[in-house]
Amino acid sequence: MFTLKYKPGLKWYQQPTFAVLFHVTSWVLIFSIPFFLRPNIEAATSHVSRMPQPQSVQSVFRLLLIAVFYLNAYVLIPFLMQRKKMAWYIISLVGVFAVVLLIMLMVNRYEDVESIPWRVPFFISVFPTLFILAISTTYRIIIDNVKNERNLKERQTEHLKTELSFLRSQVSPHFMFNVLNSAVSLARVRSAQLEPTLIKLSHLLRYMLYESDEDKVSLTKEREYLQNYIDLQQLRFADSVHIEFEGSGSFDSYLIEPMLLIPFVENAFKHGIGFIDKPEIHIKMEEKAGELHFEVKNKFNPANKGSNDKHSGIGLVNVERRLNLLYGNEHKLTISNNDNWFYINLILQLR
Known part of the structure; x- marks a missing residue:
């Protein structure tokens, strides 16, 4: 009824x-x-024969x-x-x-x-x-x-919520302390990696605190942000996690909403490490004929329902809502899992 x-x-x-x-x-x-x-x-047409x-x-x-x-x-x-x-x-x-x-x-x-x-x-x-x-x-x-x-008001509200969530996520003690502890270890052994590590960290913070205020940023900057984040995570886990990140295409020609892709990478690190035999995370970012093809896949343990960092990530549900508000029918997001592998595939019409 x-x-x-x-x-x-x-x-x-x-x-x-x-x-x-x-x-x-x-x-x-x-x-x-x-x-x-x-x-x-009827008064105006009284002299005319009418056919009702x-x-x-x-x-x-x-x-x-x-x-x-x-x-x-x-x-x-x-x-x-x-x-x-x-x-x-x-x-x-x-x-x-x-x-x-x-x-x-x-x-x-x-x-x-x-x-x-x-x-x-x-x-x-x-x-x-x-x-x-x-x-x-x-x-x-x-x-x-x-x-x-x-929709514009919803996007603005969602952007503010997302920005606050990202700040809580990326500048959380769990992530920052691990990176800083790794930097301290590099300083003790006077490693040549210390300076580039601190530079990556500064670029990461600058992007989150300043450049993310813009409505859109260059796709190249978004890729650099992902690269810095992944490099710092690689520093944290060293050889205990196998991480691959591939990027190809004309990134300079297009703009994208800032920090739109990082939740998928965060989700991979959140659920792709810990109590997993030989953890692996594969990330691929490719521009094809005006479309962004973004793929993330990681091993996961179905028995591990929790997370080492309860403050990390904004949740895939929120990301899907943001994509719907920003791109509507101009995107396709597929999320699946098979044989202890978790897959995310995003196709985005670039502007």
Whole structure:
């Protein structure tokens, strides 16, 4: 059974119940206009012989107008006009007019009003249909603008939440202390790796604290950030974890939202180490014809439900939500596991 439920978090005018009542009330008002104007019309046309249409003909025409409204608003505009298929959109509108006229001619013949010339149902059908199409197009533009504004606010809110989560994640004591302890060990033996390690750490912190404030960053910078993070993790675990990171393609030509890919890498380190025989993490980042192909796979132990660092990561559910808000249908995310291997495959349309 179809029911309308109150949805918490939405304003009163965004509730499904209000939307249904608004549409029903609007159609009632629109179809009531002729009844309010009938006395004036009859007085102005008293000298003209009129051929009133049967009530059934008027009812069919009203149903057709309702169908045209929603067909244009929810099918033709989203799938043709907004996808730049204007030729098909115009052809579809011509087809809509033809179908409406054909149905009205058939209904008139069925009601035995053959005395009415074909031109009468033609003109009676065209102008109301044009009026309904104009209203439908305006309605679609308004709801799209409202939706875009709401999505923009959600993206901004999600970005703030993500940024705070990342700061708690990356600058957590567990991660930082391990890196610093490794740096201290390098200093004691006066290793040549100490300086590049500290440089990588400074680049990592600078990217998180400053460059992540931008709406978009170069895909090259995002790759460098991943490389620095992976190098520091490699320093922590040394030869105890086998780590591979491959990158190829034209990264300089594209922009991406900052810190969009790191959760998948974090997740691999979070669940791909500890109580695992010969842990392995493989990361591949590739640009192909304007698309980003990002793959992460790691061994995992199904029996190990916990994590060594409860503050790490923002969760794959939150990442999926962020991707949906930012890219919608312009991305495909596949998450799977098989034979104690965890796989993440992301295909992203770059801009």
